[in-house]
Amino acid sequence: MTQPLTLVIGNKNYSSWSLRPWALMTELGIPFAERMLKFDSEDWDENIAGLSPTRLVPVLWEGEPGQGFATFDTSAIVERLGDLYPDRRVWPADDRARARARSLVATFHSGFAALRSAMPMNIRSSYPGKGHEPEVMAEIDRLTTLWRDARAEFGGEGSFLFDSYSAADACFLPVASRFATYEPPLDRDAADYCRALLETKAMREWSEAARLETEFVPEDEPYADPP
Ligand SMILES: N[C@@H](CCC(=O)N[C@@H](CS)C(=O)NCC(=O)O)C(=O)O
Numbered sequence: 001m002t003q004p005l006t007l008v009i010g011n012k013n014y015s016s017w018s019l020r021p022w023a024l025m026t027e028l029g030i031p032f033a034e035r036m037l038k039f040d041s042e043d044w045d046e047n048i049a050g051l052s053p054t055r056l057v058p059v060l061w062e063g064e065p066g067q068g069f070a071t072f073d074t075s076a077i078v079e080r081l082g083d084l085y086p087d088r089r090v091w092p093a094d095d096r097a098r099a100r101a102r103s104l105v106a107t108f109h110s111g112f113a114a115l116r117s118a119m120p121m122n123i124r125s126s127y128p129g130k131g132h133e134p135e136v137m138a139e140i141d142r143l144t145t146l147w148r149d150a151r152a153e154f155g156g157e158g159s160f161l162f163d164s165y166s167a168a169d170a171c172f173l174p175v176a177s178r179f180a181t182y183e184p185p186l187d188r189d190a191a192d193y194c195r196a197l198l199e200t201k202a203m204r205e206w207s208e209a210a211r212l213e214t215e216f217v218p219e220d221e222p223y224a225d226p227p
Pocket of ligand 1: 010014016056072073
């Protein structure tokens, strides 16, 4: 019997890593409580050490947060969810599709630094044209090619990368959000895929909450002056 789950997350406007497991759990109907620690807050300073062994978010707790069992880093959290809920299709059922899904997630997790630094997730903001440096555009081209190839080989008629929504799609939600904020030119396949991601129920719910947040985190705001 799985103990109650709590996901420790950061600000919804900015925390791209928190969004991934939150959306995956929400979309797959895995019950959990949310504990938000806002960046640069007293709550963060007082509680991050107790709630996160790495002092980063997200962290998944089984049982009492801070006392139960912690899994940290999004990749490990996704694998833990797959172990706890083998019937929920965290990954595609077909083994080659699953291998490709894991390849896409791993390659994004460990790379695409130019895209991540020039286009930090900022759901409530709109900066069309910002961050369109050549190295960022080259990464976008590489990533959208990986998407197109996965969809062509495994996606069937659906809107997602594989036959149904999976951890791979959750991984790319923040990318779709970045593209909505910075509006780089995208080919039609990539634009359609991003639209499908942004229209998922979990993403709409998260984005609605993100737009209500007012905190300004300077490290994530290269294109705005503090209010
Ligand atoms: N590789 C980690 C990255 C986690 C991460 O960098 N989280 C950011 C927020 S999105 C964080 O906690 N930043 C707080 C800090 O650096 O103090 C993962 O996949 O979970």
